[in-house]
Amino acid sequence: EIVMTQSPAALSVSPGEGATLSCRASQSVSGNLAWYQQKPGQAPRLLIYGASTRATGIPARFSGSGSGTEFTLTISSLQSEDFAIYYCQQYNNWPPLTFGGGTKVEIK
Amino acid sequence: EVQLVESGGGLVQPGGSLRLSCAASGFTFSSYAMHWVRQAPGKGLEYVSAISSYGGSAYYADSVKGRFTISRDNSKNTLYLQMGSLSAEDTAVYYCARPSYCSGTSCTRFFDYWGQGTLVTVSS
Numbered sequence: 744e745i746v747m748t749q750s751p752a753a754l755s756v757s758p759g760e761g762a763t764l765s766c767r768a769s770q771s772v773s774g775n776l777a778w779y780q781q782k783p784g785q786a787p788r789l790l791i792y793g794a795s796t797r798a799t800g801i802p803a804r805f806s807g808s809g810s811g812t813e814f815t816l817t818i819s820s821l822q823s824e825d826f827a828i829y830y831c832q833q834y835n836n837w838p839p840l841t842f843g844g845g846t847k848v849e850i851k
Numbered sequence: 852e853v854q855l856v857e858s859g860g861g862l863v864q865p866g867g868s869l870r871l872s873c874a875a876s877g878f879t880f881s882s883y884a885m886h887w888v889r890q891a892p893g894k895g896l897e898y899v900s901a902i903s904s905y906g907g908s909a910y911y912a913d914s915v916k917g918r919f920t921i922s923r924d925n926s927k928n929t930l931y932l933q934m935g936s937l938s939a940e941d942t943a944v945y946y947c948a949r950p951s952y953c954s955g956t957s958c959t960r961f962f963d964y965w966g967q968g969t970l971v972t973v974s975s
Contacts, residue, residue: 777961779896786946786965787896798951798963830896834960838910840886842896 745769745836749829749843755851756821764846766814766831775835778807778816781845782827790829791816818848826850853877853964855947860969867937867973873930873947873966881905881925884950884958887932889943890968899945900932904956914940937973944968 746769756762766776774794779787789798791807794814804819818825831843859871873885887899900921901910909921920933930947948962 775960786968787962788965789951789961789963792951792959792961832896832961837960838898838901839912840898840960842898844895 744839745772745833745841747831747833747841747843749831749846751846752844753847753849755849757851758823759820760851762818762821762848764816764818764829764848766809766816766843768812768814768833770836771811772833772835774810775833776807776809776814777832777834778805779830779832780825780827781830787830821848823850853949855949855964855966857945857947857966857969860945860971862972862974863937864975865938865973868933868935869937869971871932871934871945871969871971873932875928875930875947875949878949880923880928883953885923885930886948886950886962887921887930887945888948888962888965889941889945891940891943894943897943902930904953904958934971937971939973942971942973944970 748767750765776794778791781787795807806817808815828845828847830845854876856874863869884903886901889897889899902921906923918936922931946968947966949964950958951963952959
């Protein structure tokens with residue numbers, strides 16, 4: 744099973760600033776990585792797949808990069824609605840699909 | 852509009868059973884593999900189970916293997932998760948999730964549609 748490790752666990756950012764979230768895989772997942780956003784009481788929302796492709800309707804301030812074992816989600820200028828928990832998920836090796844532990848982006 | 856609506860959650864005693872349902876609409880249900888993902892209170896996402904589009908094959912996480920059974924009724928556009936021998940560790944919100952795209956028997960394994968979740972609480 745591939746283990747996904749996200750860092751940091753929490754990040755305090757002021758609105759308008761940028762944020763960089765990291766996700767590391769225990770072995771290569773090629774470019775088969777997705778990012779989700781989850782707000783309290785809501786289901787996860789797909790942001791990025793294929794490591795760098797934005798899902799339908801996702802604003803351009805969200806961007807993903809990386810391949811192999813190291814991935815990054817960048818939010819260029821945080822809006823109030825972006826404060827949430829972000830999860831990465833690998834889908835290169837299935838079963839099982841595996842998720843990272845999440846990064847909570849908080850208002851500074 | 853694609854919709855996934857889970858139901859069937861609730862309070863159950865340790866060792867008990869429960870059946871979750873996920874009613875799908877707005878897409879050709881029989882063309883999609885379907886998945887269950889759970890989230891314990893205050894915790895991250897855990898992949899639980901999957902079933903192929905016609906129900907011929909299934910996958911279970913080790914944590915639920917032998918206790919949970921996934922099934923589907925394509926005539927009713929409904930996904931099920933039969934849960935048994937429940938313990939406190941199974942307490943979670945259970946989400947059904949749909950892959951973003953399927954072509955024939957091959958589906959993507961990231962999810963663009965999720966239900967709202969149904970809470971299962973295992974406690975005496």
